Amino acid sequence: MPELVVPTVRLHAAWLEARGDWGPGIHEDGFGLRPDDEVDSPAGFAAWVARLTEAAGRATSLSADRALCEYRWIVDGDRVLGGIALRHGLNEIVQQRGHIGYGIRPAARRQGLATWALGRMLDEARRLGLGGVLIICAVDNLASARTIERCGGVLEDIRETDLGTARRYWIMLA
Numbered sequence: 001m002p003e004l005v006v007p008t009v010r011l012h013a014a015w016l017e018a019r020g021d022w023g024p025g026i027h028e029d030g031f032g033l034r035p036d037d038e039v040d041s042p043a044g045f046a047a048w049v050a051r052l053t054e055a056a057g058r059a060t061s062l063s064a065d066r067a068l069c070e071y072r073w074i075v076d077g078d079r080v081l082g083g084i085a086l087r088h089g090l091n092e093i094v095q096q097r098g099h100i101g102y103g104i105r106p107a108a109r110r111q112g113l114a115t116w117a118l119g120r121m122l123d124e125a126r127r128l129g130l131g132g133v134l135i136i137c138a139v140d141n142l143a144s145a146r147t148i149e150r151c152g153g154v155l156e157d158i159r160e161t162d163l164g165t166a167r168r169y170w171i172m173l174a
Helices: 009-022 042-055 092-097 113-127 142-150
Strands: 003-005 069-076 079-087 100-104 132-138 154-161 164-172
Touching (some): 003 113, 009 042, 009 069, 009 079, 069 113, 079 092, 079 113, 092 132, 100 113, 100 132, 113 132, 113 142, 132 142, 142 164
Antiparallel strands (some): 003 069, 069 079, 079 100
8 A cells, every 4th residue: 555755865776766767867756856856875875855844944045945845755555656756835946846846757657646646635735724725747658647637737838938838737625
């Protein structure tokens, strides 16, 4: 049975296995991984996990427009199946990337995990008092578009973002 867990160093090997499933250089949505994060060593991985868990508690000092963000990993036992993030507020980062971003490792796709995890994060957004969430996916990512639509997403438009051409959906939570 899958569950959402706060990022933890305990799952270092499992996370590396999941990253290997994606392949080198592929962006893993929902994990908050930056190009300068070094995650192969235990120390680097621990520093990255600390940054992720601190992001939920306070704004980062890197940029005034950074959103508070909660990261969760989608796990089943000791297997990391994906990641999902919920950004608070409505600033420039949220306008470009959405309130929620997620990714499922290739070997775990087509099992309903994205829909399940998105539903759980929508519940968290409701608890935070958000009236609606913006979710953005690449224009050619039809699987993600279907996931968002299954969870109530209504297409606002298709436009250029800092990550390329994207579909922009709103899910109202009230």
